[in-house]
Amino acid sequence: MAGNPDERGLWQAAQALNRAAAAVSPAASALPPLLFFTDPARTPRPWEVAARMPAGSGVVYRGFGRAEAGAEARRLRQATTARGMVLLIGQDEGLAEAVEADGVHLPERDRGRVADLRRRHPRWILTGALHDPEAGPADTDRALDALVLSPVFRAGGASAARPPLGAEGLAERVARLGLPVYGLGGITAGSVRALPGSGLCGVAAIEGVLEAYGPGRS
Template sequence: MTGDPDENQLWQTAQALNRAAAAVSPGVASLPPLLFFTDPVRTPRAWEIAVRLPRGAGVVYRGFGRPEMAEEARHLRRVTTDRGVRLLIGQDAELAEVIEADGVHLPERDLEQAGALRSRHPTWIISGALHRDAAVPESEALDAVILSPVFRAGGASADRDPLGIAEVARRVARLPLPTYGLGGITSETAPALADTGLCGLAAIDGVVKAFSAV
């Protein structure tokens, strides 16, 4: 754990992936190299991690319909604005509009909403979850997909077999848009993804570990 982004292995690896992907697709440079996915159980005070993220990183806030999600999202919006960190709201486009978030993250079942959201919010970052090895609906309206689980993961992905490095690289090569890796991503596992073609990294526990106060 370190408070200096230049000495943080997870951040360095994410930046290297982003630079390599941007060399092929220049638009990738506008995307956050690292996404911190929040979880009500595993990261109940997500703003305490967000305040330590480096400028240019991103947070994907997932409130899962809880009564306190609007208050938490507003708190995160204040923190991320001060830090120069982008904030996406998971699934809830209305909440994203209310708090003036930088975009939304759609679950795989809702990817077909991307086109309508893009029409209403042309400047938003719109990402989508991807688990299946199949065509991505509304891919032209998405900025990126989050492919998971890369490695053995906890939470909702605990019962899914990890894709592994070779399969991640194969899928990234076939996908028509920038792709992040999620699932079991830590400072220790991330360097193995250097040649996969991913545009960046996404994590829950890995980010908490990398950016918690010493």
């Protein structure tokens, strides 16, 4: 794969994790190995990043109810469609329907909505956030396609105050959840090298994706 070392390293490591997870749970093979989580402050023009990402990866757009969310989500839908990528919308089912997204990512407090979403949108990809590494999945979580566990490493943003899981013992935690799991938080082309054997189906990132695919990278 052409591109800078961060781009090659992050994508190749994410694909390797997905292949290993799919060998145990075939459902993982239908999931994007790499998810780009948007953030209004840190990723103001996320469609420009998506336009550089590899086919088969995905974006989780988090509009947080902002007035410009509809326009931004539509631009992301255009970019992800052109690149052969998956687009998930954070929390907002109506916006996901409006832009014909591929599914929804649920914050931790909203994971209880998954059964209802699954009934009404059986073809959607549904993921849910999990911040408590000791918590087991709820019964309704079985309707999710994957959990997004964070923070794996020291992270910024909302996860800055949470202690990181670290690579040690991650495989045991992932196995205990019994669902495909993404790792989020401090994921970069460098840190992802510590994750083979973790059982993760892929990785999710903000800064790590910007380092690899942000405008100006070559």
